[in-house]
Amino acid sequence: MSESMLDPYRDAFHLLAKTLPGAELSWLRSARRHAFERFEALRFPTTRSEEWKYTNVSAIGQRPWHFASSRGDNVDVSAIVDDLVLDKTATRLVFVNGRHAPRLSRIGDLPEGAFVGSLTRALREIPERLEPLIARVMPHDGFAALNAAFRSDGYVVVLPAACRIESPMQMLFIAEETGLATHPFNVVLAEQASHCAIVEQFVGVADDSYLTNAVTRIVAAEGADISHCRIQEEARRAFHVARMDVEAQCSSRVASHAYAFGSALSRVDIDVNLAGTDARTDVNGLYFARGRQHMDHHTRIEHELPRCTSREHYRGVIDDASHGVFDGRVIVHQGAQQTDAHLANQNLLLSHDAEIDTKPQLEIYADDVKCTHGATVGRLDETQLFYLRARGIDESVARATLVWAFARDVIDRMNADSVRARLTKLLLARTPEAARIRELI
Incomplete structure (x- = not known):
């Protein structure tokens, strides 16, 4: 600049x-x-x-x-x-x-x-x-x-x-x-x-x-x-x-x-x-990108004192030529014994041109901890598609149903009914064959 x-x-x-x-x-x-x-x-x-x-x-x-x-x-x-x-x-x-x-x-x-x-x-x-x-x-x-x-x-x-x-x-x-x-x-x-x-x-x-x-x-x-x-x-x-x-x-x-x-x-x-001590955080997220959208999420959780718990679940759906970025970092400081931390990022690519960069990280400076992290990137499961198709469901509806189920996991983590209803409406609007999915659910 x-x-x-x-x-x-x-x-x-x-x-x-x-x-x-x-x-x-x-x-x-x-x-x-x-x-x-x-x-x-x-x-x-x-x-x-x-x-x-x-x-x-x-x-x-x-x-x-x-x-x-x-x-x-x-x-x-x-x-x-x-x-x-x-x-x-x-x-x-x-x-x-x-x-x-x-x-x-x-x-x-x-x-x-x-x-x-x-x-x-x-x-x-x-x-x-x-x-x-x-x-x-x-x-x-x-x-x-x-x-x-x-x-x-x-x-x-x-x-x-x-x-x-x-x-x-x-x-x-x-x-x-x-x-x-x-x-x-x-x-x-x-x-x-x-x-x-x-x-x-x-x-x-x-x-x-x-x-x-x-x-x-x-x-x-x-x-x-x-x-x-x-x-x-x-x-x-x-x-x-x-x-x-x-x-x-x-x-x-x-x-x-x-x-x-x-x-x-x-x-x-x-x-x-x-x-x-004994603090807890739950960090959940869903990004749903299509067209040429670019969505970047960075998270950082710092465990400073003993017996704290963190749970992080992020999911991404990337379609068309869009680009998703996830960078999740959990830092366990030297005095933060008995930390319990879990970080997971799952991504679903719906197009050959879709792109995701994911980087889950753990930095641990204590020795009495329970920490896990991981990330997955994949496409729709062909076995699951075959299962739905074998029961008379159109391919486009079957694909949309699997996308819906993948993304719905994060929405269901919300406790408030009114918020879940709004998120469900937004998700259905971005999911092909939304009307048919309503019939299935």
Whole structure:
């Protein structure tokens, strides 16, 4: 990325810095300024970096993005929201083109002391809770630095001790403006023995390319139980880059479910730090690519202390001339005795032109552990196809049924019925002969 290509970013930052949420907070102004300086130093990653060797993001740096919506608050996407709502009675926050849309959102009855709202509101009402997560965190790469400099809105969930919100809360991000770069920043702070489930959903209806560059941070205190699900349904020409950082304290449990269906190019990084004894994380994912889509998922789970458990299951379906990337890394530190970790990545190639690069990794520096990892890449089983064909099922339906069964394994790991129903709908839409499969199931 040349110096001249940085100029539009500099101009946009100087123009917008005083209008972004929290601009009145001196520590936030300083954090934004330092983040932009870090972006200038790091720039966008290149394929020369080992972490990005299979994902070329040069097209993002070459686009003339704008960083604030020109549509205002009058964009009517109510029909889209109605179609996407998982539970009409549950809490939901809707963001359109990077801005919170209160009239489309719904805050249900919250337990005493709980906060659920937009980042803009949180910076007005509880800035002291956000300062440690914003001012004291060093961005990992150019995308994270850009988010830290331009973050405009997002959701914030703060749960006091023993607080429980049973119904999944839906955080819906809708993009309908071509050429717009949005930088959602989301926070979940769960205190001791609290519980909630969050569905983070990205949907695009823009006609041409746009950029979503999102960061989510989750801190689970002792005994907290957090379920986070992200569903990526961006428009077919969109770019989607996302990062999730999780800190899990003693005896806490954090589940991450990531499902990718949309965008031209997507990259998701999920880092989980098991920073307390007896903590557990379940990291599940499904990517379903077709056409010329490129989907990249990087995960990193760090076992820092004894008796922690991690379970990771990712599956990919790669069709046409699409490209999938999976890089899963589990690190067991020297003091993390009695670690129990399992990492698995299975991939199904449906075309001779489909491509997958998978790299499961274990780094173990302790001697009393139980750790396994593995990856598989294959095509549809001819024996299974023959079995279905022998029972009078058309070949196209038989193939679609096997693809459905392979991908459905990850969807079934979601506990919430409303979320599974949405994922099932998305999977059937991408599976040939969907109507016939409905008859079979």
